[in-house]
Amino acid sequence: MNHLRAKDWAALKPPLLRFLDACHADFAAETGGNVADYIPELGKADPDHFGISLATLDGHVYEVGDSRIPFTIQSMSKPFVFALALDTLGAARVENAIGVEPSGDPFNSIRLNADNHPFNPMVNAGAITCSGLIREAKGDGAFEYIRSALGRFAGRELGVDEAVFTSESTTGDRNRAIGYLLRTNSVLKEDVSKVLEVYFRQCAILVTARDIAVMAATLANRGKNPVTGEQVMTPYAISRTLSVMTSSGMYDYAGEWIYRVGIPAKSGVGGGILAALPARLGLGSYSPKLDSHGNSVRGIGVCEALSAHYDLHMLNRSDDARNSIIADYNIGKSPSRRSRRPHERHILATHHQAVRIIELVGPLTFSNVDYISRQLAAKPRPQFVIFDLRRVAAMTRAGVRLLAEEFQELAAFNVTVILSGVRRSSADWKLIKEQAKGLTNLRDFYLLDTAIEWAEDQVVYRHGGAIDFHETTGLSEQPLLAGLSASEIEEIAALGAMRSYRSGERIVAAGDPSTSLFFLVSGVVHVSLPDGVRLATLTAGTAFGEMALLETYRTADVLADMSATALEIPLDAFERYREKHPRVGERIMRNLAQLLAERLIVANTKVDLLTAP
Numbered sequence: 001m002n003h004l005r006a007k008d009w010a011a012l013k014p015p016l017l018r019f020l021d022a023c024h025a026d027f028a029a030e031t032g033g034n035v036a037d038y039i040p041e042l043g044k045a046d047p048d049h050f051g052i053s054l055a056t057l058d059g060h061v062y063e064v065g066d067s068r069i070p071f072t073i074q075s076m077s078k079p080f081v082f083a084l085a086l087d088t089l090g091a092a093r094v095e096n097a098i099g100v101e102p103s104g105d106p107f108n109s110i111r112l113n114a115d116n117h118p119f120n121p122m123v124n125a126g127a128i129t130c131s132g133l134i135r136e137a138k139g140d141g142a143f144e145y146i147r148s149a150l151g152r153f154a155g156r157e158l159g160v161d162e163a164v165f166t167s168e169s170t171t172g173d174r175n176r177a178i179g180y181l182l183r184t185n186s187v188l189k190e191d192v193s194k195v196l197e198v199y200f201r202q203c204a205i206l207v208t209a210r211d212i213a214v215m216a217a218t219l220a221n222r223g224k225n226p227v228t229g230e231q232v233m234t235p236y237a238i239s240r241t242l243s244v245m246t247s248s249g250m251y252d253y254a255g256e257w258i259y260r261v262g263i264p265a266k267s268g269v270g271g272g273i274l275a276a277l278p279a280r281l282g283l284g285s286y287s288p289k290l291d292s293h294g295n296s297v298r299g300i301g302v303c304e305a306l307s308a309h310y311d312l313h314m315l316n317r318s319d320d321a322r323n324s325i326i327a328d329y330n331i332g333k334s335p336s337r338r339s340r341r342p343h344e345r346h347i348l349a350t351h352h353q354a355v356r357i358i359e360l361v362g363p364l365t366f367s368n369v370d371y372i373s374r375q376l377a378a379k380p381r382p383q384f385v386i387f388d389l390r391r392v393a394a395m396t397r398a399g400v401r402l403l404a405e406e407f408q409e410l411a412a413f414n415v416t417v418i419l420s421g422v423r424r425s426s427a428d429w430k431l432i433k434e435q436a437k438g439l440t441n442l443r444d445f446y447l448l449d450t451a452i453e454w455a456e457d458q459v460v461y462r463h464g465g466a467i468d469f470h471e472t473t474g475l476s477e478q479p480l481l482a483g484l485s486a487s488e489i490e491e492i493a494a495l496g497a498m499r500s501y502r503s504g505e506r507i508v509a510a511g512d513p514s515t516s517l518f519f520l521v522s523g524v525v526h527v528s529l530p531d532g533v534r535l536a537t538l539t540a541g542t543a544f545g546e547m548a549l550l551e552t553y554r555t556a557d558v559l560a561d562m563s564a565t566a567l568e569i570p571l572d573a574f575e576r577y578r579e580k581h582p583r584v585g586e587r588i589m590r591n592l593a594q595l596l597a598e599r600l601i602v603a604n605t606k607v608d609l610l611t612a613p
């Protein structure tokens with residue numbers, strides 16, 4: 001490969017940005033359609049302006065062309081004001097006033113449904129009713145209330161084009177006609193001119209293609225703005241808003257649109273198009289020339305191209321729940337990193353099926369949890385099941401509900417559920433607690449290893465084993481000294497001195513020279529990396545700092561978990577002993593090699609568990 005010819009790395013672009021660039025170039029050549037001029041001020045728009053923006057649900061915003069040119073939002077305000085009405089007045093009040101059927105009519109049709117109510121909130125009659133409902137709730141503060149809500153969708157404060165507002169309010173007789181029709185049918189309770197002032201002003205709110213993309217992404221993200229992180233509206237209001245966008249967002253072109261493009265969308269006569277693909281993306285485009293339905297010609301082209309190129313139709317989806325379990329094992333395969341005394345080891349080996357560990361990955365959805373519950377049933381009943389959620393990126397309400405129902409089912413079989421990898425301060429934890437209210441068989445530990453260790457302890461207790469942390473053991477149990485005679489062990493013990501440590505005291509610090517090794521005689525210590533990762537929990541009868549026999553500097557910290565005593569043997573004294581007693585020295589080094597081999601086997605098993613197909 002010729003490295004001199006390779007492109008500069010700085011020129012690397014995400015393919016999606018390249019696609020949007022290409023779309024922009026292609027559709028810029030499209031000059032069909034007409035700038036709306038029934039609102040005279042709109043006729044002044046520059047027909048060449050063309051901007052595209054796409055916001056992802058992780059909060060990235062792509063922008064191409066005139067993505068920062070402001071224009072009036074017009075009908076694209078309708079979905080947001082409908083969502084706002086649902087959350088402000090309650091679904092019952094709003095759903096009583098406005099229907100949700102497509103009308104098959106143009107946006108400005110002066111027609112109500114058989115009950116004399118607007119067909120839906122996307123046509124002008126329904127949108128004017130929404131503005132009226134907000135006015136009912138907020139009086140003269142209605143418009144500011146709407147402007148501020150739309151700003152939260154966009155992630156910034158939005159202004160108003162006063163000229164466009166004045167222009168529409170002096171010419172908007174058709175909308176006045178709709179207003180009086182609504183009033184005479186008692187759908188509008190407020191003064192028509194005051195409601196229309198709110199409606200015309202909301203249509204004159206200034207946005208850019210970028211704003212529209214972020215607003216659409218907020219709709220696609222169950223109402224949480226992916227850029228600011230704010231939950232702007234409830235998931236209920238958002239899902240119902242997307243429903244009416246799907247059936248009526250493109251007016252008398254809605255059926256064709258959802259059939260071909262398959263992305264809920266809304267257009268505005270200002271030249272904007274907003275498309276929100278649930279759980280994927282938000283798109284905003286701006287180009288003022290419109291087709292006969294009042295939709296931006298280039299904007300429609302961009303949406304069609306995006307959907308066709310990446311096959312994004314919202315009903316063209318599949319999912320495979322089998323990817324949701326990354327590892328499923330018991331403590332026989334991969335135990336905790338706690339050293340265990342021989343009698344504990346024996347109990348745990350006999351009852352290795354008592355603790356089952358299921359490590360999950362990806363979102364906790366309805367299908368994933370259902371699959372997990374069937375996997376759990378497919379093997380013998382454990383006494384403890386640990387669900388590790390640290391790789392779970394998101395949880396749906398349905399997923400958590402099904403999981404809580406699974407916990408309940410397990411409770412009936414006397415199985416204790418332990419969760420790891422969720423912080424108690426997180427929203428996910430709140431959701432789980434809400435759904436699992438009243439369950440007594442649920443425990444949680446943030447670290448998976450702590451969870452496994454706790455479950456192992458319970459198994460040891462249940463089978464009559466005691467865990468006495470203060471028990472003093474001689475050195476004869478030390479695996480590092482296995483095979484040595486009592487007198488040889490005594491000689492080694494005489495090389496060192498007994499040390500006592502307080503709970504929390506650091507015994508060994510990473511980076512320090514390795515000048516001694518330790519035999520833990522009572523208490524518990526843990527070995528951890530400077531970044532906090534806990535490598536092992538050690539109890540009486542094991543050695544630590546023994547890597548000093550191989551390494552010049554300490555590679556990890558050792559801290560006392562409770563008061564502990566250890567025999568510290570200086571390395572130089574030990575080396576002198578080894579020179580004098582080469583056979584014993586070799587035995588100890590072989591024991592060390594064996595311990596390291598055992599640790600390697602445990603580590604390899606865990607890697608295998610996580611990478612098995």
Ligand code: DON
Nearest residue numbers: 074075107203267268269294
């Ligand atoms: O009510 C009107 O006529 C305008 N303020 C909004 C219409 C609109 O954007 C229609 N959508 N394509």
